[in-house]
Amino acid sequence: METRGTRIGLGVATVAVIAFLWLPLLLIMAYAFNSSTIQSWPISGFTLHWFREAWHDPEVRRSVELSLKVGLAATAIALVLGTAAAAAIYRFRFFGREAVSFLLLLPIALPGIITGMALNSFFNFGGVQLSMWTIVAGHATFCVVIVYNNVLARLRRSSPSLIEASMDLGADGWQTFRWVIWPALSTALVAGGLLAFALSFDEVIVTTFTAGAQTTLPIVNAIVFVVILATVIPVTIAQRLTGDTGVLRRGAAASKAAAAATGGGAV
Amino acid sequence: MTQLVEAGASLRSARLRLSAALWRRPWLKLALLLAAPVLVFAVVYLGALASLFVSAFWQIDSFTAAVVHKWTLDNFRTLWHDHTYWRITGRTIGLAAAVTVTDAVLAFPLAYFMARIAPPRWRALLFVAVLLPLWSSYLVRIYAWRTILAKNGALNWVLNGIGLPDAGLAYTNTAMWIVFSYVWLPFMVLPVYAALERIPDNYLEASQDLGAKGSRTLRSVILPLAIPGIVAGSIFTFSLTLGDFITPALVGGAGSSFIGNIVEDKVGQPDIPFAAAFATVPVVVMGIYLLIARRLGAFEAV
Numbered sequence A: 001m002e003t004r005g006t007r008i009g010l011g012v013a014t015v016a017v018i019a020f021l022w023l024p025l026l027l028i029m030a031y032a033f034n035s036s037t038i039q040s041w042p043i044s045g046f047t048l049h050w051f052r053e054a055w056h057d058p059e060v061r062r063s064v065e066l067s068l069k070v071g072l073a074a075t076a077i078a079l080v081l082g083t084a085a086a087a088a089i090y091r092f093r094f095f096g097r098e099a100v101s102f103l104l105l106l107p108i109a110l111p112g113i114i115t116g117m118a119l120n121s122f123f124n125f126g127g128v129q130l131s132m133w134t135i136v137a138g139h140a141t142f143c144v145v146i147v148y149n150n151v152l153a154r155l156r157r158s159s160p161s162l163i164e165a166s167m168d169l170g171a172d173g174w175q176t177f178r179w180v181i182w183p184a185l186s187t188a189l190v191a192g193g194l195l196a197f198a199l200s201f202d203e204v205i206v207t208t209f210t211a212g213a214q215t216t217l218p219i220v221n222a223i224v225f226v227v228i229l230a231t232v233i234p235v236t237i238a239q240r241l242t243g244d245t246g247v248l249r250r251g252a253a254a255s256k257a258a259a260a261a262t263g264g265g266a267v
Numbered sequence B: 001m002t003q004l005v006e007a008g009a010s011l012r013s014a015r016l017r018l019s020a021a022l023w024r025r026p027w028l029k030l031a032l033l034l035a036a037p038v039l040v041f042a043v044v045y046l047g048a049l050a051s052l053f054v055s056a057f058w059q060i061d062s063f064t065a066a067v068v069h070k071w072t073l074d075n076f077r078t079l080w081h082d083h084t085y086w087r088i089t090g091r092t093i094g095l096a097a098a099v100t101v102t103d104a105v106l107a108f109p110l111a112y113f114m115a116r117i118a119p120p121r122w123r124a125l126l127f128v129a130v131l132l133p134l135w136s137s138y139l140v141r142i143y144a145w146r147t148i149l150a151k152n153g154a155l156n157w158v159l160n161g162i163g164l165p166d167a168g169l170a171y172t173n174t175a176m177w178i179v180f181s182y183v184w185l186p187f188m189v190l191p192v193y194a195a196l197e198r199i200p201d202n203y204l205e206a207s208q209d210l211g212a213k214g215s216r217t218l219r220s221v222i223l224p225l226a227i228p229g230i231v232a233g234s235i236f237t238f239s240l241t242l243g244d245f246i247t248p249a250l251v252g253g254a255g256s257s258f259i260g261n262i263v264e265d266k267v268g269q270p271d272i273p274f275a276a277a278f279a280t281v282p283v284v285v286m287g288i289y290l291l292i293a294r295r296l297g298a299f300e301a302v
Helices: A004-031 A049-056 A058-091 A097-109 A112-125 A132-157 A160-168 A173-212 A217-243 A250-261 B002-024 B026-055 B074-081 B083-117 B120-135 B138-149 B154-161 B173-197 B201-209 B214-242 B246-251 B259-268 B272-295
Strands: none
Touching (some): A004 A217, A004 B138, A058 B026, A097 A132, A097 B026, A112 A132, A112 B259, A132 A173, A132 B026, A173 A217, A217 B120, A217 B138, B083 B214, B120 B173, B138 B173, B201 B214, B259 B272
16 A cells, blocks of 8 residues: 555665664674673674673572572462453453553553662561562562463453353363363463563563672673573564464464563553 | 262362352452452552652651651652752653654654564564563663763764764763663554554555545544554653663763652662652652543553
8 A cells, every 4th residue: 555665665764773773782792702891892802701701600690590580480470460360351340440450550651660669668668578579579560461461462352252152061160261261371371471571580680780780791791692592582482372373363463462561452 | 980980070060069159150250360469469569659658758867867757748848949859850751751752753664664564474573673672681771872872882983984073972861862762662662563553454545545645644544543552652661761760870971860860869868758759750740641641542552
């Protein structure tokens, strides 16, 4: 429908914007191989030194370990709470339904510093010692939305008559869940879980970096290199899982997943 | 053997009874499903916000630096009368708005290309290309820009290479504007994409059949349908900029403090009550913004 000129113009703009998104990342990845500790361009020489350094750095190991633990715990909580909330919002019309979906959205709609400060003063208020579990609580609040969006999007696309049919055929609640609902939901859960985990994992690394980023920057570059390559995997898998349902056009499904991934789904 | 069958049968009948009971009492099922998420969110999250709000009305003792639980409006009075805070608030909101507009302008052609022009295979690729930066550390992306904009950075290298003088962007408000627009861009692309993707092709055909040129179709058909998506994206770009304190600290210069920087300072001092009082400003601004966004249909966008 679009004229040839428009298509070409849009294509050029797309390439430019993608370059804008990726050049800084490629650049910082290149810095991981910089032999000098001074961050100037062009880099002065090639070395793998920082990778070795990062691998043996106990602080890096601790931070990665903590990230994994927090990410897994927050994802587990998010999966349970997000799925339950999505099922409730999907199946029922009740007083306060809008309020509940709005409430779930708040942690990502409100500025992060507010969430952080609010939780901080809440834990102080209740005399809770800050620990790994308080980080988990903080992360779970924004991970729930991601799972919730993914599951809700999937439920909306699957037909409610499947559940009725299963019941008509004499299945009890568990059987319906196991053989009808679960197969429809499982990939959405995996995708939501992966995205929630990726978000949380990244966040802890950020938190740790903020503490001592100045001194360890070359090591940070090396970690970044690895983290960027490592995040390719969950994001690509999540994209495939949600995109490959065959219910809608591929792209449409993928877009929902992607939008849900960033919380755009419920907004 | 018979025992096993009987046990299986009784288990099954128990399950049937249970699911029948739940079927007859949908409210019970609803309560079971909603109890955990609502409880956690209402207690932890709303509780946290409430305790933050409450502490804004307290004060710290200037000698002991302990929080005094006495109701006062002093914090808000200070905020109201000190011009510095007005300036900081103005800067924060202004830059958040500028970033939002920039991201909308950058995201629209990309989203349009992804939604309506790119073949499916490219589309999947573009998705990963847009999504991936989002999952790489946010702080590192800011550092990347810091090194790019630095005096010996890549930007000046390129400029000098083509015979231009240094850009001198390091540690300025312009740098903040670029970096914010960069880090939040994916948040704008995805909802705009979702909105554009849902426009049925025959709307555009109808517009064309009725004699509209491309620009008219864009203005009267595509843009109105894309607005909810743009507004949905703007919630993220606006609120994320509004609450940030890391970008101003890392790439902003002297006199580029955001609300978040003051809040962080005060938390560190520690003057939690004042920090809480100032933190209510972005909350109120976001509240107003969300109300407007809701009226513009952003909540039904995706």
